[in-house]
Amino acid sequence: MSELLTLQQAIHAFDEAAADGDGWDRYAWVYLRGDITQASCRLFLSHAGDEDEAFDDHAGEPMPAFAARHGLRHFLEAHDFAEVLAVERRQDPQASQAQIARALSLYRRRGGFVVGED
Template sequence: MIELLDLRQALDSFASCNDDDEVWSRYGWVHASAGGALNASFWLPASEAEAFDDDELPTAARALGLSSFLEPATFADVLDVQKRQRPLSTLEDYAAALDYYAEYDAFLQVPGIDEALGGAAEAEQEAARALDVGPGIYASFDVVLAQCPAQHMKDAARQVAVLLALSIGEALAACRDLPLCLGEQLDRERCARLVAAFDALGVVLQVRGYKPFPWSDMPTPAGVRGAA
């Protein structure tokens, strides 16, 4: 069965992935209807075998007015380049970037950015961060050790020593001089593993999540307590 998505739903589906590797494994292709990305209907088949029938679109897809649009990795790259140039891009901005790439096989250069692959000014990045919008198209997380009960200090220090490549002495000192940042811009899976490791010691970490797009819900990795 072909499930049609609008642009926002398609972007949200990509953003729900952990990283580029999951995009590669989850989607076989991106098909879309004509008329521009903003108003198009999208289909994200789960494999190339589902996406194509003897190198042709399936009859059911063609009956819905769909045609081949972009490879999933390319689709994600277009979103990522647009996001890095304009962290608070709107749905219309992403649609323009996708349409431009589909027509010219090149990334759309945002006015004010010298290079197509360049990033936004620091002030613009900070404005996005203040609104809990992260730097990429997937959820990201900052993880902080804010409190460490004395009875768990040594065990926590061992974890910190491995994580931050410190000596045990340095790690103990760091665990006493809190707060201690344990990771920034971590993906969902890495954040969950880190939190689980400290949970097993009886130490609760502070987690601040950053959403992919301004309209996204605040992300929380499975099993994480204390997420902001």
């Protein structure tokens, strides 16, 4: 079922996938509307194959019809999203949603992790 999620719901979905043993494989892409650091942002977690009936975004990249209909943009590959969650929680097991949002935003802007910087 396709739906728009809050960041908290998306984090919970990744946690459930990890608990089921397929946390890195259940989802393919994370699509976003808004700014990840804002409570108003909405996310869509696509599954492998969702791009089979894809539309092209403004840059010519395929995206699921659901994401296109809701004006979403590519944010991160799902395994990158899951890795940022894991790294942030290793650094701070009690990481808040705001901390996770900042880590996701930083990862997205820099195109990866930067060693030795906050």
